[in-house]
Amino acid sequence: MDAPHAEFDADEALVRRLVSEQHPDLAGPVRLVANGWDNAVFRLGDDLAVRMPRRAIAVALIENEQRWLPGLAAAVSVPIPVAVRVGAASEAFPLPWSIVPWFAGTSVAELPVAERGALAAELAAFVVELGKPAPAEAPYNPVRAVPLAERDAVVSERLTGLEHGADLAVLWRDAVAAPAWAGPPLWVHGDLHPANLVTAGGRLTAVVDFGDLSAGDPATDLAAAWMVFDADGRREFRRAIGDHADEAAWRRARGWAVSMASSIIATTSGDGPIARIGAHALAQLLPEAQDARSAGAS
Incomplete structure (x- = not known):
């Protein structure tokens, strides 16, 4: 993606570590699929994705998604990325992150x-x-x-x-x-x-x-x-x-x-x-x- 420079770097090894530490039941193969404007997206196994903030400004945005999307999903006919699990800031990565559904297509x-x-x-x-x-x-x-x-x-x-x-x-x-x-x-x-x-x-x-x-x-x-x-x-x-x-x-x-x-x-x-x-x-x-x-x- 033609996105701004990342302020916080996350690679596949880090994401595997974070998922294994915080949500071990969801651990699986991880691969980077996109570096977006504010977030990097990693595919997790076949059915999930991990959304990692790349910039400090993205923290409030990802927290808004975590808070509000569960309720909004009931109002719309098209699937939206409601967080399956929430990742907490830690020594390994200082920002919150999300595990969301992977939408094939x-x-x-x-x-x-x-x-x-x-x-x-x-x-x-x-x-x-x-x-x-x-x-x-x-x-x-x-x-x-x-x-x-x-x-x-x-x-x-x-x-x-x-x-x-x-x-x-x-x-x-x-x-x-x-x-x-x-x-x-x-x-x-x-x-x-x-x-x-x-x-x-x-x-x-x-x-x-x-x-x-x-x-x-x-x-x-x-x-x-x-x-x-x-x-x-x-x-x-x-x-x-x-x-x-x-x-x-x-x-x-x-x-x-x-x-x-x-x-x-x-x-x-x-x-x-x-x-x-x-x-x-x-x-x-x-x-x-x-x-x-x-x-x-x-």
């Missing part, structure tokens, strides 16, 4: 974009199911689900330094100007890009990585329309969401897509998997941005 990021539309209705159903009122103690995330006006200074400055930033700024300004979410804070996944979706047999079989889980504006998760799909898939996703989102929500959702895509573009380089997600979202947003600029000039 393919990352949606590996699917040709034209094939992803088949998953639009199922992903829409997940967004609707998840997006229920959250309790007052739900996690707060300063970069997800907040009013877009709170992100305006950061995102606007970032766009000034990007190629096509002037085009994207048109969509961003429209999103900030849209009516804000006026309802109660709803649960949001916060990071519905294709690498966090698993598919098998033409179905959506899991949604993973709830590190950005928070409560607030549900338009945040509607950004998947641009992060995951092409124009055809986006139409199907929007059709499946139906009256659960109004026009203002879709304007804000496009702004969230601008925020997420521009963040990826500004912080990655090359042709890694996360960089490709940013490039895809940019390709989806630019025609709409250019149309909006043309309409404003006419």
Whole structure:
């Protein structure tokens, strides 16, 4: 993965040791399968995975997953990575960690974009199911689900330094100007890009990585329309969401897509998997941005 440098290193030998010490009944073969933005993922045997924080900032995120996912799993039809066991910080590794189910299948990021539309209705159903009122103690995330006006200074400055930033700024300004979410804070996944979706047999079989889980504006998760799909898939996703989102929500959702895509573009380089997600979202947003600029000039 094109991810930040790890602040805490974990290798296969360490993970085998930790599992053997803390959960010996689950001990088995271990192999590294991914170094993500915040966590490294190791496969444990055939049916489990170990999620190890790579950065200090990930500790609160993994603790949120451990606390909240058991309850949220009952509300959604698609499997999510509820911790099977919790790993405690120790002398061997100073941060908490999780053992979670291993979901067999393919990352949606590996699917040709034209094939992803088949998953639009199922992903829409997940967004609707998840997006229920959250309790007052739900996690707060300063970069997800907040009013877009709170992100305006950061995102606007970032766009000034990007190629096509002037085009994207048109969509961003429209999103900030849209009516804000006026309802109660709803649960949001916060990071519905294709690498966090698993598919098998033409179905959506899991949604993973709830590190950005928070409560607030549900338009945040509607950004998947641009992060995951092409124009055809986006139409199907929007059709499946139906009256659960109004026009203002879709304007804000496009702004969230601008925020997420521009963040990826500004912080990655090359042709890694996360960089490709940013490039895809940019390709989806630019025609709409250019149309909006043309309409404003006419």
